[in-house]
Amino acid sequence: MGDQHASTRAQPAAATLDELRDMARRLRREVLIMTTEAGSGHPSSSFSAVEIMTQLYFGGILRHRPQEPHWPDRDRFILSKGHAAPILYAVLAEAGYFPKAELRTLRRLGSPLEGHPNMRRLPGVEASTGSLGQGLSIGLGHALAARLDGRDYQVYVLLGDGEIEEGQVWEAAMTAAHQRVGNLVAIVDHNGYQQTAAVSQVTDPRTYGDKWAAFGWRVEEIDGHDLEAVRQALLAARDYDAGPCVIIAHTVKGKGLKLMEDDFTWHGRALPKDKLEQALEELG
């Protein structure tokens, strides 16, 4: 059934660690500039996911073709925490899905770079998200389709830690484990904060690993800003075929900018224009 499709995984070339660090720095700058120019957006929720996204797209993990966004054998990336759209847009532009100049149109009428990702308007966006809790089910659908079609692509879904308070996440977690989908990888961007409070004031994040394991997932906890740790975890998850994997990435909301790291109320707020220059200096 699958013999006409790619049967051996030819992985894209990985950049060096220095190149990846440089890319991460560039992505943070892009996120900051585009959200500040837009006057709104979620830069701090994007910053916590920068190293994860950098490794996925530029570390040789994701198999994809920016010039052929609907290539059937592509690995899928689904941004379930859709409010982190700025980092997805920055990554897609760097990867060549669309011109970088479009990043300056974020959130403007007529721009395909909407406040939350719209799969019908922007190449490289696999799912329209923004209502939390839904991406893992959609990813599971992609993973099951791969099985039906005899394809060997992987499906990566990035979730927020606040987001996994949504019940649908656990519905999907139960089904994915039961179906033993070996090509589904969830990554929890565990940055510790949701919109109005620390996650620990709402639910207990110390038990995340136990919860996913109890649902039948292979669990790995890492420092989500350590590029090498992120890479090793993604490789291990990709190579694990017996069932779904979750990577709990311990991150810092607003990572890279002191004022955002210290103050969770930056969720959903862009940096004012008069602070941009100094912030870009800090990012380097």
Place this chain on the structure above:
Amino acid sequence: MNLGAAVGLKLGKATRDAFGEALRDIGRENPAVVVVDGDVSNSTRTEWFGKQYPDRFFNVGIAESNLVGVAAGLAACGKIPVAASFAAFLLCNAYDQIRMGVAFPRLNVKLVGSHAGISIGEDGPSQMAIEDVALACALPGVAVLVPADEHAARAATRAMIAHDGPTYLRVGRPNVPVIYDEGVSFEIGKAITVREGGDVTIIANGLMVAAALDAAARLAEQGIQARVVDMHTVKPLDEAAVAAAGRETGGIVVAEEHLHHGGLGSMVAMAVARLHPCRMGFVDLGDTYAESGAPDDLLRAYGLTAERIVEEATRIARGG
């Protein structure tokens, strides 16, 4: 089911049975069709597909939100997923997932809600979808189908699969009267005139088409010739048929097994107001939940009857 018995309509199969049979047959012809079930396949009849094609059948558990999300992912990969559950749970439990995962990205998911309306009977209001058509119609780009009998349900199932875009198909639990011959032509968005008449028009769908035919026969005895239109597609509405009814007959009675607000009556009224204002009457559930009871008793108790249609049609035909 007594509806239509007075005019000699014979009881046929339930629309859910016809859907299940058609889906099983389509499964043989179209390998892209898959089913996502919320552990009610013996009720929705998708189990007949599942038994034939177990690889293409996914019971994702009693988890409608997940069900719709999984279907969306499958559709994004080129499959034609049939996401089926009780209409009440599918539309009401997973509405946000349908909105974000199916309607907004215009994915080719076939939503099928069974056990719609109060005619499910004894299981009571928690299981009765009486607002599903309103909810489905509120979603941009979603076609909404309410077939009247087993032959229309088979044809609607085929039309739904052939249609490129998100679709909601409403089917019912009880056996219902046969209106059509086998192989009836069913075109999405094209109403079927099942009886000609020039004095008043009854626009109905689902099992109320049988009641409408019964009502038309009684009206004829009073010298009122009623046109009966089966508006099996609520959205996109056949506005030409509505305008013609307004223009050519004295007024319109809408009959549906649904709440008063937001269903077929609302859709027809908006078209009437814009295209050809005329007198209207409405036979529906009103603004209330029902209760447990035998289906025929419930339909009578809540006014979903030929008698109520006759009352409304007579009022309109006499200029009331």
